[in-house]
Amino acid sequence: MLKIYFELNGEPMYVEIKPGEMLLDLLRRLGMKSVKEGCRTGECGACTVLLDGKPVRSCLTFAAKIKGHRVTTLEGLGSPANPHPLQEAFLETGAVQCGFCTPGMILVAYDLLSRNPDPTPEEVREAITGNLCRCTGYVKIVEAVLLAAKRRREGVWR
C-alpha cells in the first residue's frame, strides 16, 4: 500500500491508494460522488476533474500520479449555500436534464472560461467536444457557458 499526499478541493489529504487504482475510483471512494463513471475509456467525459486547474479524465489517470498535486471536483467548485456562477448558469438556462454529464461539463467550462473569458458559441462547442450529453443536444449547455462567461466579465465571479 502506498500513501500519498494531495490536495482535494483545497483540503490536504494523506490517503492510502491501491496498486493500479485510478483517480476515478479513489475520488469516489473518498466520497466525491459527483465524479461519474460513464465509460472508463476516456470517451464520455463524465469523470472529468481538474488536476492543477486543468481538466483530466479521472478514469484514465492513475491515482499515484496525483501525488503532490491539486485536484478539484464539482464538490469543490461552489458550496451548497454559495453555488458557483457556472452552477447558477446551468440551473437558470435549463442546461441540466438527466444531470449525469453535468459535473464534467461544468468543470470543462470552468477551464475554458479561465483561459478564454469571452468565448464564441463555436469555441464553447469545441471546448465541450470531449464531453458527451445524450439529453440536451448541447444547445442549453452552450447557452449556460455563454451566460456564465458574460457574468464573469461583468465581475460576478468569486
Place this chain on the structure above:
Amino acid sequence: MEELKVAEETRVVGQAVPRLDAEAKVKGEARYADDLAFPGMLYGKAIRSPVPHARIKRLDLSKVAAHPGVACVVSPADIPGENVVPVIYRDMPLLAAEVVRYVGEPVALLAAETREAAYRAAELAEVEYEELPAVFDPLEAVKSDAPQVAVPEAAETGNVFNHMVIRKGDVARGFAEADEIVEGEYRVGYQEHVYIEPQGVIAVPEAGGMAIYGTLQCPFYVQNAVAAVLGLPLSKVRVVQTATGGGFGGKEDVPSQLAAMAAVLAWKSRRPVKVVYDREEDIATTSKRHPAVIRYRTGAKRDGRLVAVEVEFYYNAGAYQTLSSAVLWRGLIHAAGPYRIPNVKVDGYSVATNTVPCGAFRGFGSPQVIFAHESQMDELAVRLGMDPLELRERNALRVGDRTATDQLLEESVGLMDAIERARELSGWERLRREAEEFNRREPFRRRGIGVSTVMYGVGMGAKAPLLDKAGAYVKVEADGSVTVAVGNTEMGQGALTVLAQIAAEALGVRVEDVQLAPVDTSRVPDSGPTVASRTTTVAGAAVLDAARKIRARIEAAAREVLGADAVEIADSKVWPAGGDSGRAVPLSEVTRWMWVHNWDMGATGWAQGAPVDWDPETGLGKAYFVYAYACHIAEVEVDLLTGEAKVRRFWAVHDSGKIVNPALARGQVAGGVAQGIGYTLMEYLPSLEGRIEGTLMTYRIPTAPDMPEELVIDFVEAPYSDGPYGAKGIGEVPLMASHAAVANAISHAVGARLTEYPALPERVFALARNKTHPR
C-alpha cells in the same frame, strides 16, 4: 387553423419553470445508482455465453466459488421462484438452463466482496457448450430450413414472433389508379441508447422481502420481475428509483433483468448486492433499436394525391420477445405516415435471431418506417416534379380525415399548422433556391434541404390499453405546501416539473410549493410505465383529478375562514370571489384551519386513456386516443471529396397540444434532434455472427460540434380535450421526425437516394459518385 380551440387561461402551466431536480444535479448532490452503498454490500456479475446458439452440456461453478472474495454463486437451480424475466411474453429465462440463444446471455451469477474480484471470478466458470446452427439475419431466419431460435410458445410460426397487418381499401385498385408509383428497400442497423449513466441496481434484503434501488423507467415492471424470480407476493418487493441518468427506452425493460439478477444473489447471500454494468457490457448485452429491412411501394395521382401504399417490413427482434411485439405494432400503425391514403396494405414481421434482444428506444419501432415513408415521399416528389413540402401539404391529415387504420381524427390535428410554421421559419423556397445556387457554384461541396413530417400515437394504444392508466396522490400540508406522489419517473425528460406545474395550476399554489415524492412502489400509486410519451397526458390527468378534489375542499374551508360565498385561489393566496384581493390571506391560513379542524388533507386521483379499439385481423380501428405531429426541416452540407455530411441549420415545429413547460419541451426537442442526427449520420454498431463489440470510442454519438449552428424550435398547439390543459405527448416525437429530414437533405444534396443508415462518409461518398446506394 379553423379547428384550433382556445386553451383555457393558465398561470403556471405554459411557463418555463426551472426544473425541480436541477439544483441537486448542478451541485453534484443527486445520487445515481452507483453512488449508493449499503453495509455488507456485494458486487454481482453475470457469467455469459460466448456463443450465439448452443446446448449447455455442463456448468461447473466450483472454481468461481473458490475464488478469493466470492461470497455467492447462483445457477438456474438456485432461483427460488420462476426462472423468467417477464416482459410481454415469458419466454426469456433469467439464466439459460439448457439452451443459450445469443452471445452474452446469462448462464450463471456470482457476487463478490469487490468489483475486481467479481470480474476475475466470472472468467473462471467452466461451461461446456454444444454449438447449434445459428441465424442472425431476419430474412434468413424466416426461411423454413432456418435453425429454430424462438421458443415455440412465444412465436406465431417458426422464428416469426409476430406478423401484424393493416388491410384498408384495395391496394391493387389503388395502384391501378396511380399515375406514378415509387418503390424502394431501406435498411437500418442498431441504434444504441448511450444513456450516459449505465444500467445499475442494488438489491437489499428487507423484512422477508426485497428492496431494489436502481436507475430505471418502470418501477412496476421491476417489482413484477423480482417477485417472479423470488416467488414472492408483489407486496414483499419494493422498488425505489434512484436519480436516473437518461433512459430513452433503454431503461424500460432491461432494469427488470438486472434487478432479478441482483435479487436472486441477495436472496441467497442474505446481503445487499449491487449490479452495475460497465459500458462494454451495457452496449453488448442490453436492448437497442431494432435493425430493419423495409420495402415500400407508394402510388400517387399526378396532382400528388396518395392513392395506395404497400409496406413489408422485418424487424430483427433478437433471441427473445421482450418488447418486440409492441415495437412491431407501433411500427405497423405508423407505417403509412401522417397522410390521407385510401388504400393501405402493411405486413410487419418481428423475427427471432441469435442476437441480443432488441427493445424500446425513443420512437419505439416508428423511426425505421418513417425513414422509409419519408424517403418515398421525396422520391414521389421528384417523379411528380413537385415540391416535397407541397406534396406533404396535399396529403397531410386534418381534422375529419381518417388514418391508415381508418381512425377518424375528431380533434387536435396540428400537422398543417406545423408544416406552415416550418415553411415560414425556414424560408423554405429561399433555402432550396440558395442550396441550388450553392451547388452550381461549388465544385466539391453540395447542400441539400430535407423535410420530414410525422405523427405519433400518444400512450400505449390499443396494443396495451391495460397499461394506460395512472394513479396519483395529492396532499396539501398544514402550511399550504403540497406533496404529490406519482409512480412515473424522472429520467431527464422533465416529468417531475411538469407534474408539479399541473398540480400547482389546479390547486392555485406556487410551483415552488409543490414537492414530488420519491418514487417507491410501496408509497406511490401505480401510474403505469414511464414510456410512450404518456406521462404528461395520462399521469398529468391523474394529478389533475386528485388536485381538483383537494381544491374543492380548500375552497369549502376558505369560504368558512373568509366568511365568503365564493373564493378565488392563486399564487398560494385566497380571497373572496369578485375582486378585493386586498382581503387576500395566505393559503396557509386556510390549510392550517383545515388541519386544526381534522379535515382530510389528501386525495387520490385516477386517469386512464380514452377508449381505443383495434382489430388485429384487418388492422383497422382506433389505434390511439390522440396523436402528436411534427414537421422538421434540415439543411445539410456534403463534402464530395470525403463523403462527410454536416447538418448546418435545422427547424423543428411540433404540435404536442398545450406545452406545459416550453423550456423543458425545447430541451426534449433539441435532444431528440441530436439523437436523430446521430441515427442518420454516425451511430453505427456492426455485429458479426451475433457478436457486438462496441465502446464509446467505436460507437460515435453526436458531440457538440456535430450539432447545427442554428436550431430553431417552435410549437403550434392543437389542444387535446382529454389531456390536462390540452397537453399531448412530446418525448419521442423529435427523434422520430429529425432523422428523416437529415436523410432527405443528404439525398437532395447528392442527387441520389440514401437507402441505408447510417450515412457514414464512405457510403455518402459512394452514393454521390455512383448515384446508387452501396450495400
